[in-house]
Amino acid sequence: MNSFGRLFRISIFGESHGVMVGVVIDGCPPGIPLTTTDFEADLSRRKSGAKGTTPRQEADLPKIVSGVFNDHTTGAPITILFENTNTRSGDYSQFREVPRPGHADFVASQKYKGFEDYRGGGHFSARITLGLVAAGVVAKKIINPISIKATLVEAGGISDVEKAIDQAIADNDTIGGVIECVATNMPIGLGEPYFDSVESMLAHIIFAVPATKGIEFGSGFEAAKMRGSVHNDWFVDTNGKTRTNHAGGINGGISNGNDLIFRVPIKPTSSTAKTQQTMNFKTGEISDFVVKGRHDTCVALRAPVIIEAVTAIVLADLKLLNK
Amino acid sequence: MNSFGRLFRISIFGESHGVMVGVVIDGCPPGIPLTTTDFEADLSRRKSGAKGTTPRQEADLPKIVSGVFNDHTTGAPITILFENTNTRSGDYSQFREVPRPGHADFVASQKYKGFEDYRGGGHFSARITLGLVAAGVVAKKIINPISIKATLVEAGGISDVEKAIDQAIADNDTIGGVIECVATNMPIGLGEPYFDSVESMLAHIIFAVPATKGIEFGSGFEAAKMRGSVHNDWFVDTNGKTRTNHAGGINGGISNGNDLIFRVPIKPTSSTAKTQQTMNFKTGEISDFVVKGRHDTCVALRAPVIIEAVTAIVLADLKLLNK
């Protein structure tokens, strides 16, 4: 389903080349100041246009149509809409018979029996994440003073991200990257064992972000190689501060007051300009295939603000649950 | 909360040193053959006793007290109970003031205001996973012919698991490991975008398993280093079979019919016999600390059957949702 959250609950909708995309935010407390200008910074971080991102340009102006009155949240559902204006739908109908490798074309066609809106990835498009970013702006206000910062720490396998992009563009190919996200000023006690643990809720929503392929908390996969005597974080003060933070700020699914830290690998953009092969599912023939249209060299460039947003959404929900 | 699933829904309860632990399974279709012997194989895989596992021995006999009639499921909730018999509660009361590093003692005490059952980790104990394994046995019947196999592919940083255990025992320390899980005979179309994606649902429940610190699907973190032209899985037949499986059997959150593959790092057991330091939260003093009691050298040894179980639980739910 297209909703997430227990008390702070979001519902996302829309298609890449449809009339609009948007989000309904239910459960936001009343009295939070909110205007469209609050969204500018995060929406612009998600936007395309920079080197390595798609040239498709959308105004991405949020339209708040419910839940806000006199520039404050009312406690009723907040609905935020984004019109789609710069769409070119002619390019996509072929992908029903000749699905693009690495895309959802094939599974969508099978699951929705050919009724899916296949234009620009339809409902599977990363454009739907606009609603996540918008909801994240609201969530960040709720979780104050927690502060979240996500960074692209690696692209194409190297830490010099700009160099990696240049090489990929030169090679006419696409690359992925790794996002690291840190939340500071964390309270003790967020998260509920077992199924509403901090890790469970965060991982759940992280995988709703297109192109994510994994998540690790604290030392993550590296922890599996450590000894217990090394991995354990020793307490150094009576607030629960620890000497190391191998746990990533979570014990038993519950925040321990240290920084929340996790990393997420983003796969390379599926739409590479390199020649590939694919199957024509009508004729059964395999032939060469070149993706056209406007695409990102590295979607990971635009992902940090989305990762921050979904992290804020989860922490807002857990904060309300913890009261 | 302690429940998970939309149509195939499980609720787990109990404490390590309480009267019993158990699970309620709601939404199981009627007419599935089920007797207590069906649980033997998986429960015994989870059991302790082998080298590297805790010497605490429990009979772990499942008692089915509802939802089964004439050796078949009825469609009503199935309740399965496990009595706790071999408990030694004297060891644990100290951990309220002197919480063990790497454990949930500190956060539990803060969150539950000192009312938590602190004996043997209480509700945070891995003993609660008995209910997950039991529910997994039922789930595996529902998802037939899907077959799930989880394996410990690395322990203490090396692939020779036995050697790793021997070294850890010799060093009086604990180690973690990496579990790889593969589901074969996967249908096309399981999972719902965005928030009920296969990855979201699996990751959610995987992090409900104690000691898990991450998850990656298909090429996972390695995918972030690949080029798009390499990462994309090319279709090789009209059933959707692909040449490679970097995606781990999932596109757009939906199963594509190829094998579902993911890996999970398990941290080293927190209860190492090595001397550590910890904080006395009453006095504010830091002092040496040695864990006593019965513990696993490597909890990852017992984890594969639990990983299989939660995977089956999610796939059963998604299969029912997909109808």
Place this chain on the structure above:
Amino acid sequence: MNSFGRLFRISIFGESHGVMVGVVIDGCPPGIPLTTTDFEADLSRRKSGAKGTTPRQEADLPKIVSGVFNDHTTGAPITILFENTNTRSGDYSQFREVPRPGHADFVASQKYKGFEDYRGGGHFSARITLGLVAAGVVAKKIINPISIKATLVEAGGISDVEKAIDQAIADNDTIGGVIECVATNMPIGLGEPYFDSVESMLAHIIFAVPATKGIEFGSGFEAAKMRGSVHNDWFVDTNGKTRTNHAGGINGGISNGNDLIFRVPIKPTSSTAKTQQTMNFKTGEISDFVVKGRHDTCVALRAPVIIEAVTAIVLADLKLLNK
């Protein structure tokens, strides 16, 4: 919260005098023909303008902005928007200090701490039911061949509804009424014990319709006066058809294949033109009070199509659950 349903799930939003009201429908199967003309008949039944209804006239044109492609549902969330055009907001600010008897003014102000949109009842306005009616149109297609018919069988205490309206208008007062709803061609087996029983789910959503004060199934309150030998419905054929239908088509919370029958009392419109008394919560003074503005003499006149809609929504959900 503002969402309802397990598999066929609706989320409603908007305020009486806001930009728009609307609904997001999640979980609708793909391939159902749907265009804006499908909504005309039911939306016009809900509309005002007839004798006994408010003179506030809205175009009520549905705008489908997601989830429909080539005039068919896609399986993605369907979002339907209705713009508010004919709003007069000047009338309402006084009700924060002098709340109207019988309205939500007082509780809204208390619960939302003065941040609620108080214009025209804000989020509590019956205008929000537009989204319910729109979702009902979609649901009716899903439950085909089940057919639902709701009728105003009593107004102001008499069965001659027109006469009751005339008397109320002549007296410058308002009246309520009783809606009877019958669903025919019911299948056997809808509803899940205990908490998703047909009665539970229907009653839940019926009380989301403003002004409803009760519900009774089959013989309802009359059943409490009957003997068991009279009340029991005897089977007369092997399809489960019964001689009488005191049960209203439900046994043990599950549809039995006979007609589903229930009745709902609608209270008289709170906004009567008669002089009342109310409290000024700032000064503590009680004084005479006359409601101005545009209001319905009998909201029950416009309620049948809403009752039908929410009934269809529940039956669609239960039908999908029963698969």
Place this chain on the structure above:
Amino acid sequence: MNSFGRLFRISIFGESHGVMVGVVIDGCPPGIPLTTTDFEADLSRRKSGAKGTTPRQEADLPKIVSGVFNDHTTGAPITILFENTNTRSGDYSQFREVPRPGHADFVASQKYKGFEDYRGGGHFSARITLGLVAAGVVAKKIINPISIKATLVEAGGISDVEKAIDQAIADNDTIGGVIECVATNMPIGLGEPYFDSVESMLAHIIFAVPATKGIEFGSGFEAAKMRGSVHNDWFVDTNGKTRTNHAGGINGGISNGNDLIFRVPIKPTSSTAKTQQTMNFKTGEISDFVVKGRHDTCVALRAPVIIEAVTAIVLADLKLLNK
């Protein structure tokens, strides 16, 4: 499904003639004093044995097996079990072919394809309400100082309940009744529009109680006959106290601080000793039919404590939601 509630969440399980029935309560705050003696008063009110109730006698001793430590709730799920001891299963197998009028035999057999536990009504038995009463005991502690009192105000159509019972016994028949439930010391602000309104949540769970056929709040069905000028409750003080209470303590789905009042009709016990007719679904023949076994003349006698319990469960949930 067999679970209910958002933050205070209950799951019920068991069958009339199975091993045990029980309840899991999730979301109960830590630190509430709780021992088995707390359950005695309410469980004994639900018990049979008095005139007009079934002679089947069960000890109904609650066994708390999780979530309570040192006689206080811990914040972990509370599981309460009741063993079934006094069962006679021989009587019931015939009802699969010859379903009892007014019972769930027929729909259960159809829905669960013959796999249902048909002994004593199986999972449909009123015995399952033991779990509701037990959860109600916990909920009543949470909602303190709200006080709930349910009373049987009418049986067999008259207010002299004892006389009604005597007549029914004399006639060898069964009767129903009407329960009135009043909650005092209500806070302002419980309930969420639309779908978590006080009425929606209460009605939802009330219809999970076997034999309920309706619900009305405040003036209920009588309200439909009133004029608006009469029905509106005028405020008489600045706490929101009203002169009358036609609304039953709820406006716009939210508690207004006045007493919460509702009434519930209970149908006559289906198992009347009078001769009836029913259908043999195997042979298609209609023949006379006499119910044997142990049954209540008037189940409504034992219903008030169950109605109180489910009311407390909902109010506890709404109270936690309102924080």
